[in-house]
Amino acid sequence: MQTYDAVNTIVNIIKNNIEKIGRQLRIIEVCGTHTVSIYRNGFHTLFKGYIDFISGPGCPVCVTHEGYINNLIELAKMNYTIYTFGDLLKVPGKSMSLAEARAEGAKIKIMYSPVDIVENISENEEAIIAAIGFETTVPAFALSIEKVLERGLKNVKFACELKTIDQPLKVLLKDHIKVDGLILPGHVATILGVDGFKFVEEFKIPSVISGFEKYDILLSLMSLTQSILDSDFTVKNEYKRVVKKEGNTVAKRYIERFFDRTDAYFRGLGLIEGGGLRLKSEYSAFSVQLKYDYESLSNSACRCADVLTGKLKPFECPLFEKVCTPQTPKGACMVSQEGSCNAYFRFGKWK
Numbered sequence: 001m002q003t004y005d006a007v008n009t010i011v012n013i014i015k016n017n018i019e020k021i022g023r024q025l026r027i028i029e030v031c032g033t034h035t036v037s038i039y040r041n042g043f044h045t046l047f048k049g050y051i052d053f054i055s056g057p058g059c060p061v062c063v064t065h066e067g068y069i070n071n072l073i074e075l076a077k078m079n080y081t082i083y084t085f086g087d088l089l090k091v092p093g094k095s096m097s098l099a100e101a102r103a104e105g106a107k108i109k110i111m112y113s114p115v116d117i118v119e120n121i122s123e124n125e126e127a128i129i130a131a132i133g134f135e136t137t138v139p140a141f142a143l144s145i146e147k148v149l150e151r152g153l154k155n156v157k158f159a160c161e162l163k164t165i166d167q168p169l170k171v172l173l174k175d176h177i178k179v180d181g182l183i184l185p186g187h188v189a190t191i192l193g194v195d196g197f198k199f200v201e202e203f204k205i206p207s208v209i210s211g212f213e214k215y216d217i218l219l220s221l222m223s224l225t226q227s228i229l230d231s232d233f234t235v236k237n238e239y240k241r242v243v244k245k246e247g248n249t250v251a252k253r254y255i256e257r258f259f260d261r262t263d264a265y266f267r268g269l270g271l272i273e274g275g276g277l278r279l280k281s282e283y284s285a286f287s288v289q290l291k292y293d294y295e296s297l298s299n300s301a302c303r304c305a306d307v308l309t310g311k312l313k314p315f316e317c318p319l320f321e322k323v324c325t326p327q328t329p330k331g332a333c334m335v336s337q338e339g340s341c342n343a344y345f346r347f348g349k350w351k
């Protein structure tokens with residue numbers, strides 16, 4: 001069978017399944033990389049009337065709140081060098097972004113890998129590494145702390161705003177959103193395994209772990225719509241070439257060795273018990289104390305919080321495209337390449 005025929009067959013199976021179910025499905029893709037793939041490949045138009053795709057809280061930049069940015073800027077003013085992933089640079093803080101602070105002379109540098117930073121840093125530079133991300137990224141930070149210990153560095157600290165995926169998903173599914181199915185994040189699942197998502201079954205919502213190529217997503221939608229049709233709540237794995245049942249046990253051991261669970265604030269979901277990771281007490285010398293005033297967060301006109309909880313489509317935000325663009329972002333969901341607003345702006349043929 002030619003590829004074109006095979007794709008057509010899968011698309012028809014998906015649509016047939018949905019016709020048998022008898023209504024448009026609300027499907028949430030938890031991970032921002034899936035959001036981008038869905039819009040880049042035009043699946044939102046291909047399945048228009050069949051599937052309403054909703055973006056979830058799995059983009060690490062999008063869920064990082066402005067209080068964290070404010071802290072990094074304050075630390076930069078105290079003459080620390082801040083190392084951060086580039087995506088974080090344009091996220092608005094209370095008075096400015098990291099990019100604007102850098103333009104005013106703050107020492108803010110882009111990192112590609114925290115491990116590279118600690119392997120090459122001079123002992124004379126007082127550095128703070130901005131540690132954000134979900135379980136996919138956490139092992140890299142664990143490795144870099146190991147390198148700091150090996151090198152005996154005293155001049156490197158970590159500003160931890162690391163997140164876990166299970167707690168926000170539980171809060172989202174319990175309190176915020178009604179969906180027919182979930183596309184679960186393949187990247188995080190490479191670390192946590194299928195076992196790491198078994199908790200989803202308790203919500204009696206079908207789900208599938210998916211890869212990120214267009215064929216991965218189509219196969220996942222075929223599997224997911226079949227599960228919805230059969231009321232089958234078992235977590236399915238359509239990313240078997242990478243995701244194992246038990247996940248990456250070495251990476252999980254690294255996470256457990258260096259980090260403990262802590263509460264964490266998610267844009268749109270608020271403070272979530274056990275939603276974050278902090279350095280274990282024996283490594284607290286390498287951790288920066290961050291000060292947050294959660295009450296004063298998110299009072300801007302940006303509606304990221306509603307976008308991240310499926311209450312609003314990006315194009316329904318009054319600022320979308322008019323004043324908020326990837327060049328002039330007013331919120332984190334437009335900054336990150338994995339953000340829903342950014343993906344809609346670049347690929348959304350929604351009209």
Ligand code: SF4
Pocket residue numbers: 301302303304305307314317318319320321324325329330331332333334335341
């Ligand atoms: Fe926020 Fe811009 Fe998205 Fe509106 S379009 S929710 S202002 S990021």
